[in-house]
Amino acid sequence: MLSRSRVTISQVAKEAGVSTQTVSRVINDRPDVSPDTRRRVQAAIARLNYQPNAIARSLASRRTRTLGLITADFSDYFFTQVIAGAEVEARQRGYFFMLGSTERNVQDEPEYIRLLTERQVEGILFARPSTEPDVRHLVGLLEEGVPVVTTAYHLPGKSLTVVDVDNVDGGRKATRCLTQAGHRRIGMITGSPHWKSVTDRSEGYRLALEEAGLSCDESLVESGDWSYESGYEGMLRLLGRCPDVTAVFSQNDRMAIGAMRALREAGRAIPEDVSVVGYDDVPAAAYSHPPLTTIRQPMQEVGALATRLLIELIDKPDTERREVLLTTELILRESCGAPVPQHT
Amino acid sequence: MLSRSRVTISQVAKEAGVSTQTVSRVINDRPDVSPDTRRRVQAAIARLNYQPNAIARSLASRRTRTLGLITADFSDYFFTQVIAGAEVEARQRGYFFMLGSTERNVQDEPEYIRLLTERQVEGILFARPSTEPDVRHLVGLLEEGVPVVTTAYHLPGKSLTVVDVDNVDGGRKATRCLTQAGHRRIGMITGSPHWKSVTDRSEGYRLALEEAGLSCDESLVESGDWSYESGYEGMLRLLGRCPDVTAVFSQNDRMAIGAMRALREAGRAIPEDVSVVGYDDVPAAAYSHPPLTTIRQPMQEVGALATRLLIELIDKPDTERREVLLTTELILRESCGAPVPQHT
DNA sequence: GTGAAAGCGCTAACAT
DNA sequence: ATGTTAGCGCTTTCAC
Numbered sequence: 001m002l003s004r005s006r007v008t009i010s011q012v013a014k015e016a017g018v019s020t021q022t023v024s025r026v027i028n029d030r031p032d033v034s035p036d037t038r039r040r041v042q043a044a045i046a047r048l049n050y051q052p053n054a055i056a057r058s059l060a061s062r063r064t065r066t067l068g069l070i071t072a073d074f075s076d077y078f079f080t081q082v083i084a085g086a087e088v089e090a091r092q093r094g095y096f097f098m099l100g101s102t103e104r105n106v107q108d109e110p111e112y113i114r115l116l117t118e119r120q121v122e123g124i125l126f127a128r129p130s131t132e133p134d135v136r137h138l139v140g141l142l143e144e145g146v147p148v149v150t151t152a153y154h155l156p157g158k159s160l161t162v163v164d165v166d167n168v169d170g171g172r173k174a175t176r177c178l179t180q181a182g183h184r185r186i187g188m189i190t191g192s193p194h195w196k197s198v199t200d201r202s203e204g205y206r207l208a209l210e211e212a213g214l215s216c217d218e219s220l221v222e223s224g225d226w227s228y229e230s231g232y233e234g235m236l237r238l239l240g241r242c243p244d245v246t247a248v249f250s251q252n253d254r255m256a257i258g259a260m261r262a263l264r265e266a267g268r269a270i271p272e273d274v275s276v277v278g279y280d281d282v283p284a285a286a287y288s289h290p291p292l293t294t295i296r297q298p299m300q301e302v303g304a305l306a307t308r309l310l311i312e313l314i315d316k317p318d319t320e321r322r323e324v325l326l327t328t329e330l331i332l333r334e335s336c337g338a339p340v341p342q343h344t
Numbered sequence: 345m346l347s348r349s350r351v352t353i354s355q356v357a358k359e360a361g362v363s364t365q366t367v368s369r370v371i372n373d374r375p376d377v378s379p380d381t382r383r384r385v386q387a388a389i390a391r392l393n394y395q396p397n398a399i400a401r402s403l404a405s406r407r408t409r410t411l412g413l414i415t416a417d418f419s420d421y422f423f424t425q426v427i428a429g430a431e432v433e434a435r436q437r438g439y440f441f442m443l444g445s446t447e448r449n450v451q452d453e454p455e456y457i458r459l460l461t462e463r464q465v466e467g468i469l470f471a472r473p474s475t476e477p478d479v480r481h482l483v484g485l486l487e488e489g490v491p492v493v494t495t496a497y498h499l500p501g502k503s504l505t506v507v508d509v510d511n512v513d514g515g516r517k518a519t520r521c522l523t524q525a526g527h528r529r530i531g532m533i534t535g536s537p538h539w540k541s542v543t544d545r546s547e548g549y550r551l552a553l554e555e556a557g558l559s560c561d562e563s564l565v566e567s568g569d570w571s572y573e574s575g576y577e578g579m580l581r582l583l584g585r586c587p588d589v590t591a592v593f594s595q596n597d598r599m600a601i602g603a604m605r606a607l608r609e610a611g612r613a614i615p616e617d618v619s620v621v622g623y624d625d626v627p628a629a630a631y632s633h634p635p636l637t638t639i640r641q642p643m644q645e646v647g648a649l650a651t652r653l654l655i656e657l658i659d660k661p662d663t664e665r666r667e668v669l670l671t672t673e674l675i676l677r678e679s680c681g682a683p684v685p686q687h688t
Numbered sequence: 689g690t691g692a693a694a695g696c697g698c699t700a701a702c703a704t
Numbered sequence: 705a706t707g708t709t710a711g712c713g714c715t716t717t718c719a720c
Contacts, residue, residue, distance in 0.1 A: 018690075019692075022690060022691075025690085033689070033690085037689080037690080059695095059697070060696050061696085062696070
């Protein structure tokens with residue numbers, strides 16, 4: 001048994017008494033090899049413990065079967081799940097992901113992309129939110145014809161394949177669950193500004209209020225930044241300004257949990273005094289106090305589908321670009337209930 | 345501006361009126377090029393929008409500057425932070441990570457490793473726990489001389505570089521914080537069996553009890569599997585068997601949060617009736633009800649250091665293998681306090 | 689069904 | 705300081 005990877009195709013060829021070409025055919029599973037020759041070559045491969053050199057294959061074939069991954073901060077549950085789904089899908093199809101960045105500094109992104117393309121990735125998956133107003137480098141990639149798929153990243157007016165969750169519908173489901181329970185003063189704590197998911201979930205909130213015949217009172221809307229702290233503080237501000245709120249839709253679970261803490265400290269019982277609905281269904285949501293009603297998003301599927309579409313784009317570059325929205329699911333738990341009876 | 349990556353070094357050479365070798369020297373930042381030539385070449389590179397082909401460079405230089413990453417499930421906070429730290433460190437040193445697996449099926453790991461070595465990764469980082477009794481493939485890698493570093497994965501009797509957290513000390517700190525508050529009936533909920541961190545944290549628990557002159561009562565120890573549910577159920581069992589417990593050390597935060605829920609449901613106030621200490625300091629710990637006292641681990645540093653040592657191993661293969669333990673920090677929050685006064 | 693020749697885009701090891 | 709020659713390990717193309 002020889003040492004790893006110093007065995008080359010020509011040594012195998014010599015060992016098997018065939019040409020390198022024939023060995024190549026065998027390792028590429030080509031049909032035009034006689035069963036007998038194939039067996040001899042396979043035996044030689046086993047004897048020498050031969051492993052094809054993927055770098056050399058890539059150079060000759062101009063295929064790397066490697067994808068680039070540009071991702072946000074790993075502490076975000078949504079994106080780690082997207083990546084997990086993407087990774088599984090990629091390998092099932094014979095591809096690998098190169099970790100392009102976890103995006104400490106957004107301004108370095110063009111550099112990351114350059115490093116990825118130098119490494120001949122065949123396509124790039126952007127698994128991060130669209131917070132960056134400067135998207136020239138992404139537009140540049142598209143113009144060069146590099147296959148690109150994004151999740152939760154939209155480029156208005158550009159032809160780009162995007163896989164995302166239907167956040168308008170999600171925000172609507174979350175809010176509707178409160179209107180249907182009879183709530184009339186429903187607050188909202190939004191995520192960071194400029195995120196499309198924030199705009200969309202807010203839109204869903206408004207739609208649900210409208211459906212219930214409620215007007216949209218802007219003083220019921222607080223903005224946070226996805227963190228526990230911001231949910232906590234947003235809730236405190238909201239309680240101060242509108243002490244009559246009986247329900248709150250928080251645009252993610254972390255802020256919802258922060259908001260519940262603020263409510264407890266303010267002496268409001270959940271859900272008796274105030275109902276709370278979150279968004280994401282992070283594992284902690286089921287074990288928060290009280291367990292949190294929330295919107296579950298199919299994140300692994302988003303990652304898997306995005307990868308599938310990316311590979312499709314690589315195989316057939318003329319495929320039309322498209323935007324796919326997956327649907328969410330309302331998960332009912334104890335944090336939400338009927339409002340205190342009111343004199344109507 | 346030509347299309348991406350169809351420009352080769354020889355086109356640049358022709359454009360600049362030099363040999364390909366000189367271009368190669370420029371892109372590799374070699375000193376032996378005259379300032380004037382360098383400028384001419386750089387101008388040609390810019391004009392043609394040339395990007396070196398990393399695959400071709402790798403084949404010729406036999407260096408890929410690529411590392412493989414074998415990781416556990418992305419839902420684990422510890423490991424996602426390790427990866428984030430590793431990724432940053434890698435790129436700072438000019439390396440990339442290939443995502444080797446998120447380990448759905450442990451038995452596929454040898455296959456993942458083979459695919460990574462075919463792609464000529466220069467080393468492999470195992471960022472996952474040592475749950476697998478069959479480590480033949482890891483031993484095989486070591487014997488072939490492939491640089492390997494693991495985090496939280498120990499191979500008894502093998503010379504392997506490991507970066508981990510000092511879990512004995514961590515378990516001791518967690519428990520000592522309870523003994524010093526005067527608790528005498530201190531329960532423990534352990535993580536999944538066969539994890540080294542479980543053995544170590546339990547060892548720390550025993551040491552702290554001993555230091556406090558307490559005997560170790562096995563009926564105070566419950567075993568969980570790191571999940572909320574298991575913490576919840578473990579706590580219920582513990583309460584049933586030892587209603588006199590006044591404190592509990594849970595070997596991670598998720599189980600601690602589950603345990604707190606069980607305590608609330610059983611009518612025990614935290615920390616007045618029972619104190620709780622967790623482990624990990626996940627973001628949710630600061631916002632649990634009540635906020636959780638816990639042990640913070642420097643996970644990103646574990647990832648960064650592991651990567652640094654891996655690259656060191658690649659650069660100097662004769663470097664001695666070593667085991668590095670980083671220290672933890674006790675984070676005091678409201679879930680733990682002095683016990684109910686007792687007649688001594 | 690199999691093989692020979694050429695080359696993928698670059699760097700190493702020599703030249704000069 | 706720069707150029708020449710010879711590969712890296714494989715696939716592609718075209719023979720036969």
